[in-house]
Amino acid sequence: METIGVLAVQGNFREHAAMLRRLGARVVEVRKPEQLDGLDGLVIPGGESTAIMRLIRLYGLEEAIERFTAPIFGTCAGMILLDRNHLGLVDLAVERNGYGRQVASFEADLRLEGDEEPLRGVFIRAPRVVDEGPEVQTLASYEGEPVLLRDGRFLVASFHPELTDDTRVHERFLELVRQEANVRA
Ligand code: GLN
Numbered sequence: 001m002e003t004i005g006v007l008a009v010q011g012n013f014r015e016h017a018a019m020l021r022r023l024g025a026r027v028v029e030v031r032k033p034e035q036l037d038g039l040d041g042l043v044i045p046g047g048e049s050t051a052i053m054r055l056i057r058l059y060g061l062e063e064a065i066e067r068f069t070a071p072i073f074g075t076c077a078g079m080i081l082l083d084r085n086h087l088g089l090v091d092l093a094v095e096r097n098g099y100g101r102q103v104a105s106f107e108a109d110l111r112l113e114g115d116e117e118p119l120r121g122v123f124i125r126a127p128r129v130v131d132e133g134p135e136v137q138t139l140a141s142y143e144g145e146p147v148l149l150r151d152g153r154f155l156v157a158s159f160h161p162e163l164t165d166d167t168r169v170h171e172r173f174l175e176l177v178r179q180e181a182n183v184r185a
Contacts (some may be wrong), residue, residue, distance in 0.1 A: 011047015033064035034151025046076030091133030
């Protein structure tokens, strides 16, 4: 069984934890750097990226996350934190609240790569990808723009898969965790 940390300083960490437990993972709510030791993966949830960034600096978690070597899944604000302009772990540049004020929050059916069944995407003041490196793979798009991407051991979503009953995106993250554990073993 995998042990997955969920960064629990601000935002939607409870919903991620509940979904991961439903899938059989052991979950640790992470608020201190030493809680990252021994984890098989980490989720950085949505919320308010400026608040999360400030709190992880305050708690000494910024360097600890930079040193962490297992897979990381960032959603919404978590995607912002991982981009080139913040922790710089994923080869992406994103624009905060990039879908504008009028349609700041919306839902849309997305096509998930390798899957026939549409995936309901819940977008809440979502970041928009403005540039991506050559290694980054798109796993789902909205109106031709990438909204679920993978860069090596990183998975990022501009929407909120933890807010629906559909567990497929979290399942993909757990698959990535298992693959990486085999590579590192
Ligand atoms: N707009 C938020 C930010 O910039 C992200 C929104 C979210 O995570 N739902 O941090």
